[in-house]
Amino acid sequence: xxxxxxxxxxxxxxxxxxxxxxxxxxxxxxxxxxxxxxxxxxxxxxxxxxxxxxxxxxxxxxxxxxxxxxxxxxxxxxxxxxxxxxxxxxxxxxxxxxxxxxxxxxxxxxxxxxxxxxxxxxxxxxxxxxxxxxxxxxxxxxxxxxxxxxxxxxxxxxxxxxxxxxxxxxxxxxxxxxxxxxxxxxxxxxxxxxxxxxxxxxxxxxxxxxxxxxxxxxxxxxxxxxxxxxxxxxxxxxxxxxxxxxxxxxxxxxxx
Numbered sequence: 001x002x003x004x005x006x007x008x009x010x011x012x013x014x015x016x017x018x019x020x021x022x023x024x025x026x027x028x029x030x031x032x033x034x035x036x037x038x039x040x041x042x043x044x045x046x047x048x049x050x051x052x053x054x055x056x057x058x059x060x061x062x063x064x065x066x067x068x069x070x071x072x073x074x075x076x077x078x079x080x081x082x083x084x085x086x087x088x089x090x091x092x093x094x095x096x097x098x099x100x101x102x103x104x105x106x107x108x109x110x111x112x113x114x115x116x117x118x119x120x121x122x123x124x125x126x127x128x129x130x131x132x133x134x135x136x137x138x139x140x141x142x143x144x145x146x147x148x149x150x151x152x153x154x155x156x157x158x159x160x161x162x163x164x165x166x167x168x169x170x171x172x173x174x175x176x177x178x179x180x181x182x183x184x185x186x187x188x189x190x191x192x193x194x195x196x197x198x199x200x201x202x203x204x205x206x207x208x209x210x211x212x213x214x215x216x217x218x219x220x221x222x223x224x225x226x227x228x229x230x231x232x233x234x235x236x237x238x239x240x241x242x243x244x245x246x247x248x249x250x251x252x253x254x255x256x
Contacts, residue, residue, distance in 0.1 A: 020045055023079055024240035027249065028092065028211060028233045031225055036253045038124065040092040040233065041079040042240050072096060073112065080116035080123070082243050086250050092124040094156065100138065106145050120150030126177065128156050140171055147172045154211070158199060168206055175230075176203055180214025183234075187219045200227050 021043060028038040076093060083091040099105045113120055125146065143153055155167060158176040167173070178199055186192040196212070203210045212224050215234030224232060241249065 021075065022242065023075065023082065024242060025082075025246040026233060026240040027238040027246070028231050029237050031212075031221070031229045031232050034237060036089055036238075036250055037231060038090040038092055039086075039246060039250075040094075040126070041075075041082075043075060044240075069099075069108075072099065073108065076109070076112050077116060080112055080118050083122060084116060084118050085243065086247050089250065090122055090124050090152065091118075092126055092154065094126045094128075097128060100142055106142060106149065109146070109151070110149055121152075123150075124152040124154055124174070126154045126156040143171055143173075157213075168202070168208075173208060175209035175211065177211045177213055177233075178229075180234075183212050183214050183220060183224075184216075186223055187217070193223065196224075196229075197227050200229055204228070 022045075023041045024044050025039040026042055027036045028040060029035065030037050072095075079091060079093050095105070109125075110120065113123065127143075147153055152174040153172060155171075155173050155176040157179040168176075176199070178196060182192045182196050182199075184192075186196050200210050209230040211231040211233055212220075212229050213233050215221055215224065215232040215236050217236060220234075221232065221236060238249065
C-alpha cells in the first residue's frame with residue numbers, strides 16, 4: 001500500500017509539473033547505409049539531482065487509472081512539437097493498449113497533430129500486441145481510420161505476445177519490430193537466428209518493413225544485413241539522447 005501511494009504521488013507530481021518528464025530520442029537507422037530514417041520517443045524522468053532514469057514507476061501507475069490519457073496527451077504534445085524541429089525523418093511514438101478503450105484516440109491524436117503543426121505522415125504509431133486482444137474488431141476499425149488519416153502503424157515487440165499471425169492477417173500494419181529477445185542471442189543461438197530469419201521473410205512477403213531492436217554488436221548487424229532486415233535500432237549506432245543532441249546527430253548524418 002505504501003509503495004502504491006508513493007507511485008501515485010510520483011504520477012501526480014509528473015502531471016502537475018511535466019518538466020520532471022522528458023523525452024529522449026533514439027535514432028532508427030537504415031540497416032544498409034546506417035543513415036537515420038526515424039527516431040523513437042522514449043519517456044524518462046529527471047530527478048531533482050539532475051539524474052535521468054527510467055520513468056516506469058510513473059507510466060506503469062498511469063496505466064492503472066484515468067491519468068493515463070492526460071499523461072499520454074502531455075507526452076505526445078511534447079513529442080509532436082519536438083518533431084517539428086527536425087526534418088526528413090519520422091517520429092515513432094508508443095500507444096498504450098488502454099488508448100483503444102477510451103474511444104476517441106483518433107480525434108485526440110489528430111487534434112494534437114494539428115495543434116503542434118506536424119503532418120500525420122511523419123508519425124509512426126507503435127502498438128503492442130496486447131492492444132488487440134480484448135477488442136479485436138473495434139481495434140481494427142480504429143487502426144484503419146488512423147491509417148486513412150496518414151499515420152504509419154507498427155507492431156512492437158513482435159513475437160512476444162499472442163495471436164501474432166492473426167494480427168498480421170487482419171490489421172493494416174506498415175511494419176513490425178522484432179523484439180530484442182531474439183536479436184540479442186541470434187549470433188550464438190541458431191533458434192533465435194531461425195526465428196528472426198522467418199519473421200523478416202514473412203513480413204516482406206506481406207509487404208511490411210522490419211525494424212530489429214536492441215542491436216548492439218557488429219556481428220548482430222552482419223546477420224541482420226544477411227537476412228535483409230530493413231532498419232535497426234540499438235546501442236551499436238545510437239543511444240537515446242535529448243532533443244538538442246539528436247538534432248545535432250541528425251545534422252551530422254545529413255552532412256555525411
